[in-house]
Amino acid sequence: MMRHPRLWMGLLSCSALSQAQAAWDVNMRPGVTEVSRSVFDLHMTIFWICVAIGVLVFGAMFWSMFAHRRSRRPQPAHFHENTRVEVLWTVIPLLILIAMAVPATRTLLHIYDPSEPDLDIQVTGYQWKWHYKYLGEDVEFFSNLATDRNAIGNQAPKNDHYLLEVDEPLVIPAGAKVRFLVTAADVIHSWWVPELAVKKDAIPGFINETWTRVAEPGLYRGQCTELCGKDHGFMPVVVEVKAPADYAAWLAGKKAAAAEATAQAGKAWTLEELVAQGERVYRTACVACHQPTGEGLPPAFPALKGSKIATGPKEGHMNIVIDGKPGTAMAAFGKQLSDVDLAAVITYERNAFGNALGDSVTPQDIHAFRQARETGQGMQPAQPQ
Amino acid sequence: MSAVIEPGHTAHDEHPHGPARGPMRWVLTTNHKDIGTMYLWFSFTAFLLGGSMAMIIRTELFQPGLQIVQPEFFNQMTTMHGLIMVFGAVMPAFVGLANWMIPLMIGAPDMALPRMNNFSFWLLPAAFGLLVSTLFMEGGGPNFGWTFYAPLSTTFAPESVTFFIFAIHLMGISSIMGAINVIATVLNLRAPGMTLMKMPLFCWTWLITAFLLIAVMPVLAGVVTMMLMDIHFGTSFFNAAGGGDPVLFQHVFWFFGHPEVYIMILPAFGAVSSIIPTFARKPLFGYTSMVYATGAIAFLSFIVWAHHMFTVGIPVTGELFFMYATMLIAVPTGVKVFNWVSTMWRGSLTFEAPMLFAVAFVILFTIGGFSGLMLSIAPADFQYHDTYFVVAHFHYVLVPGAIFGIFASTYYWLPKWTGHMYDERLARWHFWLSFVGMNLAFFPMHFVGLAGMPRRIPDYNLQFADFNMVSSLGAFLFGATQLLFLYIVIKCIRGGEPAPAKPWDGAHGLEWSVPSPAPYHTFGTPPEVK
Numbered sequence: 001m002m003r004h005p006r007l008w009m010g011l012l013s014c015s016a017l018s019q020a021q022a023a024w025d026v027n028m029r030p031g032v033t034e035v036s037r038s039v040f041d042l043h044m045t046i047f048w049i050c051v052a053i054g055v056l057v058f059g060a061m062f063w064s065m066f067a068h069r070r071s072r073r074p075q076p077a078h079f080h081e082n083t084r085v086e087v088l089w090t091v092i093p094l095l096i097l098i099a100m101a102v103p104a105t106r107t108l109l110h111i112y113d114p115s116e117p118d119l120d121i122q123v124t125g126y127q128w129k130w131h132y133k134y135l136g137e138d139v140e141f142f143s144n145l146a147t148d149r150n151a152i153g154n155q156a157p158k159n160d161h162y163l164l165e166v167d168e169p170l171v172i173p174a175g176a177k178v179r180f181l182v183t184a185a186d187v188i189h190s191w192w193v194p195e196l197a198v199k200k201d202a203i204p205g206f207i208n209e210t211w212t213r214v215a216e217p218g219l220y221r222g223q224c225t226e227l228c229g230k231d232h233g234f235m236p237v238v239v240e241v242k243a244p245a246d247y248a249a250w251l252a253g254k255k256a257a258a259a260e261a262t263a264q265a266g267k268a269w270t271l272e273e274l275v276a277q278g279e280r281v282y283r284t285a286c287v288a289c290h291q292p293t294g295e296g297l298p299p300a301f302p303a304l305k306g307s308k309i310a311t312g313p314k315e316g317h318m319n320i321v322i323d324g325k326p327g328t329a330m331a332a333f334g335k336q337l338s339d340v341d342l343a344a345v346i347t348y349e350r351n352a353f354g355n356a357l358g359d360s361v362t363p364q365d366i367h368a369f370r371q372a373r374e375t376g377q378g379m380q381p382a383q384p385q
Numbered sequence: 386m387s388a389v390i391e392p393g394h395t396a397h398d399e400h401p402h403g404p405a406r407g408p409m410r411w412v413l414t415t416n417h418k419d420i421g422t423m424y425l426w427f428s429f430t431a432f433l434l435g436g437s438m439a440m441i442i443r444t445e446l447f448q449p450g451l452q453i454v455q456p457e458f459f460n461q462m463t464t465m466h467g468l469i470m471v472f473g474a475v476m477p478a479f480v481g482l483a484n485w486m487i488p489l490m491i492g493a494p495d496m497a498l499p500r501m502n503n504f505s506f507w508l509l510p511a512a513f514g515l516l517v518s519t520l521f522m523e524g525g526g527p528n529f530g531w532t533f534y535a536p537l538s539t540t541f542a543p544e545s546v547t548f549f550i551f552a553i554h555l556m557g558i559s560s561i562m563g564a565i566n567v568i569a570t571v572l573n574l575r576a577p578g579m580t581l582m583k584m585p586l587f588c589w590t591w592l593i594t595a596f597l598l599i600a601v602m603p604v605l606a607g608v609v610t611m612m613l614m615d616i617h618f619g620t621s622f623f624n625a626a627g628g629g630d631p632v633l634f635q636h637v638f639w640f641f642g643h644p645e646v647y648i649m650i651l652p653a654f655g656a657v658s659s660i661i662p663t664f665a666r667k668p669l670f671g672y673t674s675m676v677y678a679t680g681a682i683a684f685l686s687f688i689v690w691a692h693h694m695f696t697v698g699i700p701v702t703g704e705l706f707f708m709y710a711t712m713l714i715a716v717p718t719g720v721k722v723f724n725w726v727s728t729m730w731r732g733s734l735t736f737e738a739p740m741l742f743a744v745a746f747v748i749l750f751t752i753g754g755f756s757g758l759m760l761s762i763a764p765a766d767f768q769y770h771d772t773y774f775v776v777a778h779f780h781y782v783l784v785p786g787a788i789f790g791i792f793a794s795t796y797y798w799l800p801k802w803t804g805h806m807y808d809e810r811l812a813r814w815h816f817w818l819s820f821v822g823m824n825l826a827f828f829p830m831h832f833v834g835l836a837g838m839p840r841r842i843p844d845y846n847l848q849f850a851d852f853n854m855v856s857s858l859g860a861f862l863f864g865a866t867q868l869l870f871l872y873i874v875i876k877c878i879r880g881g882e883p884a885p886a887k888p889w890d891g892a893h894g895l896e897w898s899v900p901s902p903a904p905y906h907t908f909g910t911p912p913e914v915k
Contacts, residue, residue, distance in 0.1 A: 024851060025836035028768055043765045050755035057726060058748060064729045065736075065744065070666070076733035080668040089723045090716060097712045100762070105705060107764040112701040127541075152844060154450040162449065164846050187537040188631060190696060190771060194837040199767045201697045203632060204536065205625025208698035225771035225839040227530045229537060230456045233842030297457065299524050300543065329541060 029195060033214055036197035038107045046100060114211040117179035119172065125182075125189030125202035125224065126336070127329055128231035128288055132170045135181075139254045142336065143168050144284040145234045149292065152234075164221040167284060169238035173247035174217050182208040186331065190226035193239055201226055214241045229329065230300075231288050265339050265363040271347065274360050278348025281341045286349075289329060294353030300329065305353035314361055317346055318369050334370070339363040403905050412507075415499035416905060417484045420506050422802070424481030425795075427509055429871070431473030432788075434517070436864050438466040443826075443860040445843055446853050459843035460528035461520060467531025471649065472556045473513055475783065478791045479652040480505075480563045483591050486798060487567060489896035489903060490585045492576025492912045497569035498562075505562035512555035519545035530841060532642065535623035535634040539615045546616065550609045557602040564598035567591050576895070578914035582676070585894050586669065589676050590655030593683045597644045597651075600687070605641040608634065632697050639690035647686045650750075650782060651679060653790025654721060657743045659894070660797050661725055664740035665732030666891035671724040678717035678724075685714050695766045704763045711761035715754065722751050737889075738812035742793035745785055745820055753781030756831065771841075774834025780827045784863075785820075792819070792870070799877055800884030804902030807877040815873060818866040825859025 030040040067073070120135040126142075133140035146165045150156035159165075172178045182191055184202035192199040193212075200210040214220075222237040242250060269277075282290075289301035296303040304310045309317050321342060322334035333342065343363045350357040404410050404419065414420060441462050445454050454462070484502065488495055496502045519526035524543035527533065538546060571592045575584070611634075614620040621627025623634045662669045669675065691699055691707040699707075725747050736744070756778040760766050769775060792815075799807050829852035834840075838849045845853065887897035895914070899907045 024832075025848065026832040028835040039764050039768055042762055043759065043768065046759050046762055046765065050758060054751070054755060057722060057751065060726050061729065061744070061748065064726070064732070065734060068665075068729065068732050068734050070733040070735050073731070073733050076665065076667040077731040078667065079731075080670050080672070080728075082671075085723075085727075086671055086674050086720070090720060093716050093719045097715060101709060101712060104708065104762045104764055108701065108704060108708070111764055111767070112704070152451055154452065158449060158847055160847065162846050163844060187541050188534055192771075192839070194768065197764075197768055199696050199770060203625075203697065205629075205631065206698060222837070223839050223842075227460070227534070227537065227841045229528075229541060230460065232460075233456065233839070233844050297455075300457070 031195045031197050032216065032218065032220065033196050033212055035107070035111055035212070036195060038103075038110070039197045042104055042107055045103070049096060049100065111210075114179045114209045116177065117211060118176035119178045120181060121170070121172070121178060122181045122183070123170075123191050123202065125184040125186075125191065125228065125235075126331065127186050127229050128224070128235040129284075130166075130170075130189075130191070130224075130235065130237060131185075131336070134251070137251060137255075139251060139258065141168055141254075142284070143170060143238070145231075145236060147234075149287070161221065163234065164223070164236045164238070166236055166238045169219070169240040171240045171242055171247060171250050172212075172214070173244045174214055174241050175244065177211055177213045179209060179211045182210060185335075186329075187228045188226050189224050189228045189235070191222075191237055192225045193220050193222035193237055195220040195222075196239070199225060217241045217243050217246070234288070261338060261340065265367070269340075269343070269360070269362055271351070271358070271360045274344045274347040274362070275351050277340065278344035278346070279352070281337065281345040282348055282352075285333065285337065285341075286345065294349070294355075304349050305355065310349045311355050311357060314346075314350075314359065314365065315369070317350065318342075318361060318366065321346055322366070322369065339366040339370075342366045413503070415495070415503050417488050417496045417499070417502065418802075418903060418905065420496075420502050421481045421484030421486075423506055424477045424484060424509075427506070428474050428478035428481055428791075431469050431477065431513065433867065433871075435466050435469035435474055436867060438462045438469070439860060440864050442466060443857040446845070447857040448854065449845055449847055449850050451844055454843070456843045457525065457528060460530075460841070461526045463841055464527045464530050464533075465517070465520065468516065468527070469513070470783070471531060471645070472553075473509075475649045475787045475791070476560065477509060479591070479594070479649075479787075480560075482587075482652065482656065482791070482794050482798075483563075483567055485802065486896060487570055487588055487591060488574070489801075489899065489907060490588055490894055491571065491574065491579050492895050492908045492914065493570055493574035494906065494908050494911075496566050497574055498566045501562050502566050505559045505566070508555050508559040508562075512552045512559065515548050515555070516552040519543075519548050522548070532638060533612075534638075535612060535615070535631055536625075539612050539623055542616070547613065550613050553609045554606055557606045560598050561602050564595035564602075567595040568599075571595075576908065576911040576914050579895075582673070583914065585655070586658035586672070586675055586679075587652065587655030590651040590658075590679050593679050594648050594651045597648050597683055597686065601641040601644045601648075604637060605645075608637040608641065611637070632694075635694050635697060636690070639693045640687075642693065643690045644683070644686040646779075646782070647682060649787045650790075651682070653746065653787050653794075654679065656790055656794040656797070657725065657746050659892075660739045660743040660793050661728050661747075662893070663797070663889050663891045664737060664743070665729050665734050667728060667732035669724070670727035670730075671720070674720055675724055678720045681717040682714060685710060685717070689714065692761060692763075692766070695763045696770050708761060708763040712758065714761075715758050718754055722747060722754075733891075737796070737809060738807070738816055739793045739797035741813065741816045742789045742796065745816070746789045746793060749781055749785030749789070749824075753778055753786060756781065769834065771839055772834035773830040773838045773840055776840045777827050777830035777834055780830070784823050784827065789819075792816075795874070797889070798896070799874070800888040801896060801899075801901050801903055803878050803881075804884055804900075805877050805881035806884050806888060807873055807881065811869065811873050811876075815866060815869050818869070819863055822859050822861075822863030822866055826856050826863055827859070829853075829855045829859075 122133040124131040189202040294305040324332035529538040611622040621629035884901040
């Protein structure tokens with residue numbers, strides 16, 4: 001944990017280390033797409049223009065501070081106007097800016113052209129995870145932070161991809177123009193992958209378009225960049241670019257897994273199976289707010305341990321998990337989780353943290369609950385406050 | 386430009402009397418000097434409070450992992466740090482300077498509306514008392530960033546958000562009243578012969594700032610009122626589920642927010658435009674163009690707001706308009722910087738503390754201007770937006786910009802306020818430690834931002850660890866150094882070498898025609914300005 005030796009070594013041999021590791025990176029990386037490279041070029045051009053102007057202006061200042069000190073020049077000059085230079089230093093910067101605006105406009109128009117995509121993916125920001133839906137392919141999944149919570153709490157070592165690793169990355173095919181339709185389910189998020197130079201705000205009620213085309217397979221990491229609440233710093237984006245054949249195989253595998261999960265919903269689940277599955281679901285979907293101990297972070301995030309709902313009738317418990325509580329951070333997980341996962345996590349909550357009800361909610365119960373609600377006979381969804 | 390001084394009309398007006406006795410002096414005072422002093426102390430208190438929050442933030446970010454605070458509290462700290470620094474430290478400091486100096490600079494006996502002046506100050510402790518008390522409420526204080534984007538600040542906000550809204554309303558009322566007072570004073574109470582184009586630039590920049598305040602504070606009040614309606618009265622201005630528009634919030638907020646950043650820097654431009662000529666012993670270069678450049682910046686500030694929103698998905702024509710308009714701001718800002726450099730050129734320079742801060746202001750504010758120009762390039766902004774590069778940018782314009790401007794002003798006018806010279810040796814220590822600390826704290830933020838570190842996160846990947854540690858060390862140095870500033874000011878109030886009426890040989894202006902310390906009442910009879 002103590003990084004002081006590296007800090008001082010780094011200060012001494014900054015450039016040598018920066019070759020070896022990213023820790024002393026001082027600049028944007030050019031990235032891996034045509035767009036990211038043209039953005040990088042713009043960045044470097046405007047940077048060097050600023051450096052040139054800075055050298056001139058600061059050079060004049062430092063020269064003046066050296067040569068025009070009172071000890072060297074007891075008598076100051078008295079000039080205080082010169083229309084010609086005033087016009088010059090208004091017009092010349094204007095011309096530089098116009099020269100800069102031309103390539104910037106060209107790049108912007110290119111970025112703003114998401115037409116003729118090969119693949120559409122809907123990206124939805126949730127507190128605090130990303131959901132990816134392959135439009136027309138019937139494949140969708142959540143992508144959650146995979147970093148061990150003990151590493152965040154400094155009880156376990158941190159790896160190189162600390163906070164930048166997910167349980168399931170977004171997979172896209174190399175060489176294809178992929179269009180992202182970006183939106184959010186709760187608050188505003190922002191989807192950013194630096195190496196692709198793609199950053200777009202995910203806004204509830206809006207669908208923003210953006211796109212990328214990555215030539216080479218690889219793994220690219222980014223983060224949410226719009227403050228979205230407590231775990232804003234803990235919802236990374238990972239994009240895995242696969243060769244087209246590998247992508248096709250991956251997609252087929254996802255579809256088969258989805259069919260398998262549907263089949264699983266019909267089987268008879270034991271309490272133990274549900275609790276085991278439910279613990280896995282809890283770790284990804286619930287733990288951020290309700291905490292590993294089930295004690296929550298009251299008052300914003302209530303405890304499940306001994307709570308009235310989690311130890312009360314099954315209907316009430318199903319109701320809050322499936323429909324959420326509007327006006328709070330409790331999302332409607334009915335839209336996010338399968339019947340199996342809902343049944344499992346509810347069963348887990350009723351049999352963990354000292355809640356020992358011993359009963360179970362089955363996927364069939366969830367299915368029946370949803371059916372009843374659709375026909376208007378079940379419990380009404382919770383009303384807004 | 387600077388006025389010719391008519392000696393003789395100084396301390397004694399028709400009914401000479403000093404301040405009232407006892408603590409009620411401060412509660413009931415209508416004296417611009419008393420109110421200015423209270424504003425300045427209030428501002429410094431807020432600066433230390435907001436600074437302590439920055440210390441908590443930098444301690445948490447000293448190493449990767451969560452050490453001292455949880456994310457929920459971290460977000461409250463970033464939010465309150467921003468709100469307190471913007472509304473509690475920088476803005477009241479400039480109002481304090483305006484209260485003290487504008488009447489002295491234009492030969493007025495007081496501010497034009499002294500009772501309102503008292504009220505606009507005393508609203509501030511109430512507003513900030515409310516705001517800070519939210520930290521102790523159930524559910525915690527505001528945790529949605531100082532920009533409080535809906536719906537995080539409405540549907541998903543802690544209960545205390547209502548107190549936050551009321552506090553913002555009070556601050557807005559206070560600012561608007563302060564601005565009306567400055568405008569009324571500058572337009573009506575100038576001494577005979579003190580034409581607008583003879584005023585010190587500080588009066589000009591404050592006049593323009595006051596118009597900005599009157600234009601945008603009601604917009605801020607409007608946006609928080611819409612939040613209040615959404616939270617308590619069932620409207621859906623910003624709630625997409627009810628047909629509302631979360632992006633509308635950002636448009637309204639930044640229509641306030643962009644002029645706001647100029648509200649925080651224009652008065653500093655004015656003060657520096659007095660200080661550099663004094664220590665260069667040479668008149669300000671291009672006074673007229675300075676005035677016009679300030680006006681141009683103020684105008685442009687109203688048509689660039691969406692450059693804070695390049696990633697929200699506004700149409701490409703909108704992106705282009707806001708990109709071009711933003712780039713244009715570099716022109717009048719450049720004119721100002723070139724004028725300051727030309728003022729120094731072939732002068733006879735000395736580097737007392739006010740000049741050190743003023744020169745650092747010009748250099749470091751320009752660095753902040755360069756990163757601002759980079760941010761204006763919309764396609765590049767897609768990479769910079771909401772990263773530490775932005776944090777570096779606005780701290781470079783606010784810390785060595787606004788705050789160094791305030792330090793420079795304080796040292797420049799402290800002899801006039803207290804009647805004593807401050808300790809020059811300690812003041813230089815204050816400068817150099819602040820300069821080193823501030824650059825150590827904020828320069829590495831450019832690097833981690835470009836390398837991909839988002840802002841407002843309590844924990845980060847290991848690749849950002851080393852520069853964050855450097856940043857934290859710099860921030861601790863900068864923070865601790867401000868206690869030295871407190872010591873220097875108290876020492877100067879308590880004693881020191883007596884200050885003459887004009888302690889700086891190169892200074893010009895009516896404020897130097899009255900004795901030091903400035904008598905409780907000045908210019909009871911207006912001076913004649915030729």
